[in-house]
Amino acid sequence: MIKLAIAPIGWTNDDLPELGGDISFEQCISEMALAGFKGCEVGNKYPKNDLELLKKHLEIRGLSICNQWFSYEFTTKNIDHIKKDFIRHLDFLKFFGAEIVGGAECGNTIHGEINNSILNRKSATNDQWKKLTSGLNELGKLAIEKYGIQLAYHHHMGTMVETIEETDRLLNETDDRYVKLNYDCGHFEFAGNDPEKALKKYINRIAHIHFKDIRNQIKEKVYKEKLSFLQAVKLGVFTVPGDGDLKMKPLADIIHKSNYKGWLVVEAEQDPSIANPFEYAKKGYDYLTKELNF
Numbered sequence: 001m002i003k004l005a006i007a008p009i010g011w012t013n014d015d016l017p018e019l020g021g022d023i024s025f026e027q028c029i030s031e032m033a034l035a036g037f038k039g040c041e042v043g044n045k046y047p048k049n050d051l052e053l054l055k056k057h058l059e060i061r062g063l064s065i066c067n068q069w070f071s072y073e074f075t076t077k078n079i080d081h082i083k084k085d086f087i088r089h090l091d092f093l094k095f096f097g098a099e100i101v102g103g104a105e106c107g108n109t110i111h112g113e114i115n116n117s118i119l120n121r122k123s124a125t126n127d128q129w130k131k132l133t134s135g136l137n138e139l140g141k142l143a144i145e146k147y148g149i150q151l152a153y154h155h156h157m158g159t160m161v162e163t164i165e166e167t168d169r170l171l172n173e174t175d176d177r178y179v180k181l182n183y184d185c186g187h188f189e190f191a192g193n194d195p196e197k198a199l200k201k202y203i204n205r206i207a208h209i210h211f212k213d214i215r216n217q218i219k220e221k222v223y224k225e226k227l228s229f230l231q232a233v234k235l236g237v238f239t240v241p242g243d244g245d246l247k248m249k250p251l252a253d254i255i256h257k258s259n260y261k262g263w264l265v266v267e268a269e270q271d272p273s274i275a276n277p278f279e280y281a282k283k284g285y286d287y288l289t290k291e292l293n294f
Contacts, residue, residue: 001261002294004285005039005066006032007210009269010240011277014044014069015112016230020272026057028277033061035281036289039263041102042068051095058096066263067100067152067182067208068093074135075128075160076107086139090147100208100263101149102182104156105132110229111158117226124160132160133173140178152182152208157190158229164193164201171205180207184267186238189214189246196250203258211251211288212268213244233269240268240284242291252292264294 011028012020025045032040040063047054058064070089073082086101093101108124110116124132140151153170155161161170171181183206185195199206215237222232241248255264266284288294 002255003039003066003263004037004288004294005041005263005265006035006037006281006284007041007265007267007269008032008043008045009041009267010275010280011272012043012045013233013269016114016233017044019234019269020277023272023277029057029061029063031278031281033063035278036285037266037281038062039064039066039265041066041265041267048092051092055096065093065096065098066265067098067102069154070101070103071106072103072132072135072139073107074105074131075124079135079138082135083139083142086142090143090149093149094147099149100152100182101143102152102154102208104154104159105161106159109156109159111156112230114228114230116228118158118222118229118232119226121158121162122160128160129169129173133170136179137175140175144178150180150207151178152180152206154182154184154210155187156184157187162187162191164188164198167198167202171202176205181205182208182210184210184212185246185248185251186210186212186214186268190219190232190237195246196254199251199254203254203260206260208262209255209260209264210267211241211248211264212266213239213241213246213248215239216245234271236270236274238268239270239275240266240280240287242287243280243283248292252294256293264288
């Protein structure tokens, strides 16, 4: 019941459009399928203005959309404005039969600021937390009851929900019917937390999984030199499962022993001019299937 997918962020990066700017949408999805994956997330080059064309491109390659990032901005925008964008987002996902809507709070974040150190992350007020959790409950209820789509919140470096403690607060202050977790082992490791401990703790609340590996030498350099999240990405802090320093076998064991049913997504953003996207996609797929038995 676990299906393997990959994010297009290894080919073209939404936050750093210059990374993979020369790579076409067709090359990206063709290489996803050639590597062995059956699902994908959505990137900035997907022809989202022509849904039938996009569906055709995906179907002839045996791919389906499993999730698409949504940038929540409860801390800076009106809920009615956000809801309109969210409904359009859900309409898109429903068309493709997706059952997950991901994303994180982006109204109080530095993860997209290339010259701002990850050490300068903004603290969140109780009022901002209330706006986030109440907003997620409202949109999560809408998504599951009207569309049959589960909201899965992504903890993320540089945002107000980065650590296990902050993830605890988010999950404790939201309704578990409407708000699940998009677990990401790479982001917990980057934040200085134990991904295995987090996975054990949250496995029954997880609706979507991102699997990426991490290069400790680069992570240490980022903290020592006070670099930004995007600078870390360009340096190669992340890589595909099995290619870095993260112990992934214990994570796989937890998932296999759980009741998790859903997608496991390779989401390992790197500079495609350095890390050939197809080569790394195939490497990640082979590791997941041959070594981790997915």
